[in-house]
Amino acid sequence: xxxxxxxxxxxxxKEGQNVTLSCEQNxxxxxxxxxxxxxxxxxxxxxxxxxxxxxxxxxxxxGYSVSREKKESFPLTVTSAxxxxxxxxxxxxxxxxxxxxxxxxxxxxxxxxxxxx
Amino acid sequence: GxxxxxxxxxxxxxxxxxxxxxxxxxxxxxxWLWYKQDPGEGPVLLIALYKAGELTSNGRLTAQFGITRxxxxxxxxxxxxxDVGIYFCAGQGSGYALNFxxxxxxLVTP
Numbered sequence: 001x002x003x004x005x006x007x008x009x010x011x012x013x014k015e016g017q018n019v020t021l022s023c024e025q026n027x028x029x030x031x032x033x034x035x036x037x038x039x040x041x042x043x044x045x046x047x048x049x050x051x052x053x054x055x056x057x058x059x060x061x062x063g064y065s066v067s068r069e070k071k072e073s074f075p076l077t078v079t080s081a082x083x084x085x086x087x088x089x090x091x092x093x094x095x096x097x098x099x100x101x102x103x104x105x106x107x108x109x110x111x112x113x114x115x116x117x
Numbered sequence: 118g119x120x121x122x123x124x125x126x127x128x129x130x131x132x133x134x135x136x137x138x139x140x141x142x143x144x145x146x147x148x149w150l151w152y153k154q155d156p157g158e159g160p161v162l163l164i165a166l167y168k169a170g171e172l173t174s175n176g177r178l179t180a181q182f183g184i185t186r187x188x189x190x191x192x193x194x195x196x197x198x199x200d201v202g203i204y205f206c207a208g209q210g211s212g213y214a215l216n217f218x219x220x221x222x223x224l225v226t227p
Binding site (some may be wrong): 004006028031034039041042043044045050058089092094103106107108109110111113 | 121123140148150152157158159160161162165205207209213214215217218222
């Protein structure tokens with residue numbers, strides 16, 4: 001089945017440690033996104049990528065890094081510079097061309113919950 | 118990006134009642150989306166609206182794209198226990214990213 005797979009479901013980080021969250025999609029979507037969700041809050045954009053080898057900062061990019069070496073994959077690294085990393089992280093994707101014409105909107109994975117030990 | 122003003126923040130209703138929630142923005146959007154999120158899962162798209170004034174239904178759900186392009190509402194008719202969850206509105210302007218509301222938490226008692 002086609003979809004967006006995020007792993008792991010739960011992740012724990014020690015102080016000063018970098019951790020990487022995985023996001024893979026087999027939908028042949030062009031654009032991929034990372035959002036952060038805190039309790040009682042909406043989703044806030046961390047980074048997004050419209051095509052391979054290109055990505056842009058979102059509203060809260062500080063302390064995070066990404067790469068887009070393959071169309072299917074958009075991993076997010078939470079670095080030690082992110083002082084409040086405990087949150088629910090969501091990855092999404094969409095067909096860019098159709099999106100511009102008002103086509104398929106963003107579809108989400110099931111998220112990774114990151115906690116600090 | 119901006120966060121949208123979504124209300125109410127939470128609703129506690131009895132099964133069978135109708136529900137209404139809305140989102141407003143200070144900016145004009147080209148697209149309005151409504152998502153539902155169950156605990157520990159990602160949001161699932163319910164309804165997408167692409168044209169000002171558009172009224173779209175999906176089963177018991179009805180959503181409208183406001184004429185001013187700065188607001189949208191979602192109605193759920195004859196609520197059932199499985200409607201429980203958090204409902205998010207999202208608007209898209211000229212860029213690729215979505216702007217989200219803070220969500221409406223819906224609880225339905227049998």
